Structure formats: structure tokens, C-alpha cells
Amino acid sequence: MPELPEVETVRRGLAAHTAGLQLTGVRGAPVTMRRPLRPGHIRERLAGRTLVEPGRRGKYLLLRVEGGGALLIHLGMSGRLLLTTPETPGVRHTHLTLEMGNGRELRLIDPRRFGLAVWLEEAEIATDPALARLGPEPLAPEIDRLLPPRLKAHRAPLKSLLLDQTVVAGAGNIYATEALWRAGIRPTRRGDRTSAARLARLARELRAVLLEAVEQGGTTLRDFAGPDGNAGYFEVRLQAYGRAGRPCPRCGAVLGSTRIAGRATVWCTACQR
DNA sequence: CCAGTATCCTGCAGGC
DNA sequence: TGCCTGCAGGATACTG
Numbered sequence: 001m002p003e004l005p006e007v008e009t010v011r012r013g014l015a016a017h018t019a020g021l022q023l024t025g026v027r028g029a030p031v032t033m034r035r036p037l038r039p040g041h042i043r044e045r046l047a048g049r050t051l052v053e054p055g056r057r058g059k060y061l062l063l064r065v066e067g068g069g070a071l072l073i074h075l076g077m078s079g080r081l082l083l084t085t086p087e088t089p090g091v092r093h094t095h096l097t098l099e100m101g102n103g104r105e106l107r108l109i110d111p112r113r114f115g116l117a118v119w120l121e122e123a124e125i126a127t128d129p130a131l132a133r134l135g136p137e138p139l140a141p142e143i144d145r146l147l148p149p150r151l152k153a154h155r156a157p158l159k160s161l162l163l164d165q166t167v168v169a170g171a172g173n174i175y176a177t178e179a180l181w182r183a184g185i186r187p188t189r190r191g192d193r194t195s196a197a198r199l200a201r202l203a204r205e206l207r208a209v210l211l212e213a214v215e216q217g218g219t220t221l222r223d224f225a226g227p228d229g230n231a232g233y234f235e236v237r238l239q240a241y242g243r244a245g246r247p248c249p250r251c252g253a254v255l256g257s258t259r260i261a262g263r264a265t266v267w268c269t270a271c272q273r
Numbered sequence: 274c275c276a277g278t279a280t281c282c283t284g285c286a287g288g289c
Numbered sequence: 290t291g292c293c294t295g296c297a298g299g300a301t302a303c304t305g
Contacts, residue, residue, distance in 0.1 A: 076282095077282090078282085078283075078284085092283095093283080110282095111282075111283050111284065112281085112282045112283050112284080113281080113283080114281070114282070154275085154276085155275080155276075156275080156276055156277085157276095160276080160277085261276090261278090262277085262278070262279085
């Protein structure tokens, strides 16, 4: 589910509702995820610690604690973080519950278990393999000059490159699709066969669509909710994603679809070249 | 090294 | 109603 805007929305919600709170208890079911959730390990590292301003890198969330170290969280395809009270009825696939000093709880729910929650010591935050490999942050203004040469360096379709977190961190299927539509570039076009000017346009559009989505609180599809339970509002602004067979909002031609890198890809065969 | 595919897992929508 | 298939916002191990 969550791409950069959704994760950033969660981060902001957590910053507003959890910073400064002490963790009074940690509960977790011993489930196995791709990289295993280790509730026992997490419990001993987190209990009694005070949460500070959370961080984000790409689609990764860093629940930092006072004195150093962080719980590294990735929401995968179906992960959610919900701010609840102890009375809130439990739901299936709740893998981790953080009890906080103000009587509220933070619950990690992930039915498909593609997500991740591991403790990182302060020094490991800089050396964690997954984090270290990430490409530049697309919200940074410098992305206009950083991204084009990185795209130019590969022969793969631009859609695949935008989804590659080592090329640029944070885009997923929705926003990669939208950025290409906005830039008027065919998703199948190879990186090395696209002009520098068009690649710069793509970088600008990627940043712009992500910023707009962050302002709207992310996109709501079937299972996203911010930590306060509110939904995002970007879905109504999607121009291409999920609209195959419907008219292109720019030129009116019928939007087509195909699969690139195993992902549904929608684009306008008339005005995306 | 590079690009493309298979795979992890559950839930849901649609066809019969 | 039930059963089956395919698909879903991600990342990585593997293949050629």
C-alpha cells in the first residue's frame, strides 16, 4: 500500500501524537515476516524508552527513541500503523503493540506480512544494508539534477527504474505511473534512450506529484489509514493509475494498460511518448 | 553486472 | 451460496 506520501503522512501523524511519550509496554505475537519481526528483542530494546521525532527514508519509517536507536518499520503492501486505546477491539494480523505513557497504543497491522519491524542501534542506522542502498530522496529540490543521470545509466524501462529504490527512494506503482503520465513519457521508454531534458521533466513531475500527495495526506485505496485513523485524499487526483480503459484527462484518448516489472502500468498511447 | 521473473502472504472481487 | 482464479500500494532471490 504505502508509498512515500503515505509513509510521510504516518510520520507526521506520529510526530504530532507520540513524540515525548514514554513506552510503558510492548506486546507482540511471534510471527514470522520476510525479515522476521522479533517482538521479544524489540520489547527489551524499547520498553521504558521515550519516543522522539520519527524519521523517514524512502518508504522506511524510523521510530527513534531518546538516547539513540530506532525501530525500523516498513509497511510493505498491506501494513498500517493505528493509534488506538487499550479498549479498541483487536483485529487480525496485529503484529506489534506499543503501549504509551498517555494510555494510548500504537498498533502495527499487516495482513500480508511483507512488512518489516526491526530494532536498529544508532550506529546501525547508517550501515543497515537496506537503508544504505536507497537512492536519493525525491522530495529534495536537488532531485532535478540528481535523478536524470541515474535514469540515463540504465537500459531498463523508465517505469522499472522509478520503482527501483536504489535509483530513487520512495516511488511505488501509483506515483511512478502518475509521474510518467504527468511528464508525457511512455513508461516503456528506456532510460538511456530518453533525453536529459525529458528526464529532468520526469524528475520534476515525480517530486511535484509526491509533494501534492503529501499535502493531501496520501492516497486512500483499500487499506490505508493514517495513525489517527483518518484517510488520505489524493485518490481523487489520480490521473492514470487505476483508470485503464477510461479517457486520458489530458487528450481524451483511451488509457491503455500493460505489465512492466510485473506491475500493472497504465498510460496514454496518444500523449505519452 | 544487468534486466526480467518468481516468490513471499492474505484478502477480496469477479466469473461460473 | 461456494469454489476458483487473478490481482493488489513491495522488496528480494534467483535466472539467463
